[in-house]
Amino acid sequence: MTKKAWGLAALLTTSGVLHFARPEPFDTIVPRSLPGRPRTWTYLSGVAELAVAAALANPRTRRAGGVAAAVFFAAVFPANAKMAYDWRGASPVKRAVAYGRLPLQLPLIWWALEVARDDAE
Numbered sequence: 422m423t424k425k426a427w428g429l430a431a432l433l434t435t436s437g438v439l440h441f442a443r444p445e446p447f448d449t450i451v452p453r454s455l456p457g458r459p460r461t462w463t464y465l466s467g468v469a470e471l472a473v474a475a476a477l478a479n480p481r482t483r484r485a486g487g488v489a490a491a492v493f494f495a496a497v498f499p500a501n502a503k504m505a506y507d508w509r510g511a512s513p514v515k516r517a518v519a520y521g522r523l524p525l526q527l528p529l530i531w532w533a534l535e536v537a538r539d540d541a542e
Contacts, residue, residue: 426477426536429490433474440467450504469493477536487537494529501526 422430440447444463451459473493476486501522508519 422478422480422483423536423539425532425539426483426487429487429532429536430474430477433470433477433490437467437470437474440464440470447500449507450500452499452503466497484537487533487535487539490533490536491530494526494533498523498526 440463444460444467447463447466448459451462455462470493473486473489476482476489479486501519505516505519505523508515511519
């Protein structure tokens with residue numbers, strides 16, 4: 422596995438496990454417009470992260486895993502936007518974390534697409 426793919430798989434695995442080990446922080450950023458309970462969405466996104474990490478770890482599915490990771494990072498942007506909005510009156514450190522997550526999605530998407538492209542070569 423390339424270093425890029427390994428790193429992305431590790432990031433997604435860590436985050437996916439955290440969705441189950443410590444779901445409360447993730448529950449709070451689930452957009453209210455989604456139907457059902459926030460915990461359900463927390464668990465579903467954790468499963469998605471683990472599935473994408475597994476796809477990245479397998480050479481035969483790495484390209485699709487890279488594309489899936491890019492789509493996933495774009496799909497969770499509304500949760501990050503909700504977090505930034507909800508934390509607009511929080512401490513400066515919390516605001517910096519929340520606002521910093523928004524532009525971070527772009528390099529994550531780029532990273533995922535790089536993994537997909539590298540595997541296609």
